[in-house]
Amino acid sequence: MSCPICGEKTERKYRPFCSKRCADLDLAKWLNGSYAVPSAEQDDAEAREIPDEENPARPH
Template structure:
């Protein structure tokens, strides 16, 4: 399996990454919000009928 960050072979200890460095790069991307799932912004969604904050 190739490391999703640099493409080198993964190492069992850091799977699916090849090193702690690549694992940390991926974590940083998650924490900065670089990975997103496209969709409707929350502000544009209709109110939840089970929402008790109204």
């Protein structure tokens, strides 16, 4: 099995990665949004930004 980040042979301790560095790089991609599942609906993002007139957003 090869590391999904750099392609080197995986290390048992960091599997499926070869090192802590590659594991951390992968985590960073998740945290900054580089990995995302595309939406089936084009308007999904826009619908979330506009508050519903019947249920206006309330401050916390």
